[in-house]
Amino acid sequence: MSARKTRVIAIANQKGGVGKTTTVVNLAAALAQMKKTVLVIDLDPQANATSGLGLAPQPGTSLYAVLTGAQDVADIILPTPYENINIIPSELDLAGAEIEIARQDNHLAVVRNELDRVLAAGVFDYVLMDCPPSLGILMTSSLAAADGIVVPMQCEYYAMEGLSVITALIGQLRDNGVNPGLELEGILMTMFDGRTRLATDVVAEVRSHFGDKVYETMIPRNVRISESPSFGQPVVFYDALSKGAEAYLAFAAEFARRTPAGGLPAEHGQADG
């Protein structure tokens, strides 16, 4: 197996409930359908990405165990029920990782150092990190480890303010040399309801500020999306014909076009097998 170019992407927004986990789970599922190999890293002690991909959170099986030296990172990369998707799961103990990381020297590099060992194996096209809704150490360390950030943004009034916080953080991590190559990959508008004036106004405002950084694809508010986590399934598998699934499949295609990974472009099939 030859090495691939792995793209490490953090899905982040310090605001809660904007669709980060939904985006991680469904982007992973759609990329996997496109024959891309994906590693999801669940960095949120709530473990919603873990359960959303059909795994029960297990004490001792998260990045926390790696950070305390109890486990090797290779041993906590688990298969999911879905082909081409692996996961470093989360569980409640991960909340302790903030303190564990803070105790270590050069703590912003802690996640990156672990990730480098995963990437050396060269088996993944994409690593997708599901960040917790805070500006804590877990989120900043994962941004320090990422090539790029996808920011899901709910189409609501105060959304723009949250965005300036995250763009400032990106600038800081770049300028102080922690992660000079960090890119804002794109902004994904979520829970869009085209019938409301507010949603269309917010989208227009975000597009006028961020131009083509905003993905063309928008994710509509869709009941199938909100049902699917309780079945431990990404919506693209739970109800492949739903509007929500359609939107995430379109988003994944746009994402893969803008952020290519692996050996050859998708239309040439997989680089290796």
Ligand SMILES: Nc1ncnc2c1ncn2[C@@H]1O[C@H](COP(=O)(O)OP(=O)(O)OP(=O)(O)O)[C@@H](O)[C@H]1O
């Ligand atoms: N497009 C959508 N349509 C309907 N419901 C959605 C949509 N996207 C997300 N949801 C629902 O909204 C809630 C929040 O979504 P999600 O968990 O993905 O957000 P989050 O940003 O990861 O939240 P947190 O900050 O708590 O981690 C969930 O119940 C999810 O099922």
Ligand SMILES: [Mg+2]
């Ligand atoms: Mg979440």
